[in-house]
Amino acid sequence: MIRRPFRWAVALPVALALAGLSGCGSSQPASSPASAAGGEATTVTVFAAASLTGTFTELGKAFETAHPGTSVKFNFGSSATLAQQITQGAPADVFAAASPATMKTVTDASLASAPTTFVRNKLQIAVPADNPAKVAALKDLADPKVKVALCAEQVPCGAAAVKALGAAGLKVSPVTLEQDVKATVTKVELGEVDAALVYKTDVIAGAGKVKGIDFPEADKAINDYPIAVLSKSPAADPAKQFVDLVLSQQGKDVLTRAGFEAP
Amino acid sequence: MTSTTPAPARSPGRGAPRAGRLPWVLVVPALLGLVFLVLPLAGLLLRAPWATLPQRLAEPQVLEALRLSLVTATVATAVCLLLGVPLAWLLARASFPGLRVVRALVTVPLVLPPVVGGVALLLVLGRRGLVGQWLEAAFGVTLPFTTAGVVVAEAFVAMPFLVISVEGALRAADMRFEEAAATLGASRWTVFRRVTLPLVMPGVVAGAVLCWARALGEFGATITFAGNFPGRTQTMPLAVYLALETEPEAAIVLSLVLLAVSVIILASLRDRWVNSP
Numbered sequence: 225m226i227r228r229p230f231r232w233a234v235a236l237p238v239a240l241a242l243a244g245l246s247g248c249g250s251s252q253p254a255s256s257p258a259s260a261a262g263g264e265a266t267t268v269t270v271f272a273a274a275s276l277t278g279t280f281t282e283l284g285k286a287f288e289t290a291h292p293g294t295s296v297k298f299n300f301g302s303s304a305t306l307a308q309q310i311t312q313g314a315p316a317d318v319f320a321a322a323s324p325a326t327m328k329t330v331t332d333a334s335l336a337s338a339p340t341t342f343v344r345n346k347l348q349i350a351v352p353a354d355n356p357a358k359v360a361a362l363k364d365l366a367d368p369k370v371k372v373a374l375c376a377e378q379v380p381c382g383a384a385a386v387k388a389l390g391a392a393g394l395k396v397s398p399v400t401l402e403q404d405v406k407a408t409v410t411k412v413e414l415g416e417v418d419a420a421l422v423y424k425t426d427v428i429a430g431a432g433k434v435k436g437i438d439f440p441e442a443d444k445a446i447n448d449y450p451i452a453v454l455s456k457s458p459a460a461d462p463a464k465q466f467v468d469l470v471l472s473q474q475g476k477d478v479l480t481r482a483g484f485e486a487p
Numbered sequence: 488m489t490s491t492t493p494a495p496a497r498s499p500g501r502g503a504p505r506a507g508r509l510p511w512v513l514v515v516p517a518l519l520g521l522v523f524l525v526l527p528l529a530g531l532l533l534r535a536p537w538a539t540l541p542q543r544l545a546e547p548q549v550l551e552a553l554r555l556s557l558v559t560a561t562v563a564t565a566v567c568l569l570l571g572v573p574l575a576w577l578l579a580r581a582s583f584p585g586l587r588v589v590r591a592l593v594t595v596p597l598v599l600p601p602v603v604g605g606v607a608l609l610l611v612l613g614r615r616g617l618v619g620q621w622l623e624a625a626f627g628v629t630l631p632f633t634t635a636g637v638v639v640a641e642a643f644v645a646m647p648f649l650v651i652s653v654e655g656a657l658r659a660a661d662m663r664f665e666e667a668a669a670t671l672g673a674s675r676w677t678v679f680r681r682v683t684l685p686l687v688m689p690g691v692v693a694g695a696v697l698c699w700a701r702a703l704g705e706f707g708a709t710i711t712f713a714g715n716f717p718g719r720t721q722t723m724p725l726a727v728y729l730a731l732e733t734e735p736e737a738a739i740v741l742s743l744v745l746l747a748v749s750v751i752i753l754a755s756l757r758d759r760w761v762n763s764p
Contacts, residue, residue: 304731376729378730378733398716399631399632400632400720401729402714402715403728407711416613416614
């Protein structure tokens, strides 16, 4: 009589563990078909920095409309992780990185050459919509009563924050060094911190819950975004066309609307 | 999953009488399973930068993260024991309407992606959370970005492992001992303390070990709820993740340290508690 529920107690976690297993590691897209010939659908696989999620998805749709029969698949993530996936042989046709350093990982491995800078991103102070700590300028972040979140120095937005604070000669004691810019913005949106240094594009994406404040030292820490077609790409031609679209006026319009600046 | 029954005693000296050869239907998948589990570890060992290992280990941040990981995982396990064992007892021994629902709810942290668990914790215990804003107003306590917050995140994610283990052990335990104790006049609390708990101890230990291991490896809920700050909330998994951004080799070293320490601790505990006659 007590056997039946007991079996459940064992089977449930096992089933859950299996479910968890299949849920992980789904960030890698299926590989692009090798050839564009024979009327088969061609796929361009684009590895792009997480901060490009909104704009590139929009550009991808525009590209598919303009090139029937070609589909664009994205793998968005931290630039450093993407660069590592590419050097480990992940099937990608285009790489758009959030920093020259991560692109360099790929060009150093001779997997891409001559990347082009297509946009730049500037830091802003992000505060919750009601700005509870009354932050108005960068120097307010040095106040020990103000809870500040920064990106970890290992990720591009953290490196930029260190540069900007250094340029201003300020010492800030953050309560947390977040793993990426989205996590940092989330902490502001939820009101867990009073201020954070994030990209202007992220502030615009979080409009309503987050307010952005410009500061002059942001000009000292501008982030360049390079893009390149990968040399091992099996779909080099459509990949090049996608990069051309990003660099075109249409691409510029989409990107500047999201808060990016032209290089 | 739980080792509630004592391991069969090994026959000393002479080989045990065999009941035929090992069935290959079991042996082949067993070996495949073992290879599947061990191969990634071999990958780490092969790619480890052995030459620079000593100097990397000497970095103060590594030791700091390791110490924090061990302390928080242990405290989280203690919290889970304190709350989880009674919860398991309730699920196994009490009967009330909605018991099935409660049992399913207990496993929610298992299904929830840990990052979502972290967000959920923020919404409840954060500075503007349901309970959190009250905690701050009444006691001036804020949990996010503190070491206590790390413990909360780890306990949240790890507790189901303990509860399920102990509940399984309780259901498998022979209730006649408890009934006998009760007929002899022992109160329910005495029965629990003197009869039930010793009876299910192997299940409790197995559950605590699972719980500790899960807490030690916890990443998503911790980084979301407690943030990441060296010495305060940066545990080993967080350090590994961030090292991966810039220095994959450092990440491998950190992973190996975490693995080595946890294997040593678990192996010694196992010899002392789980397999002891």
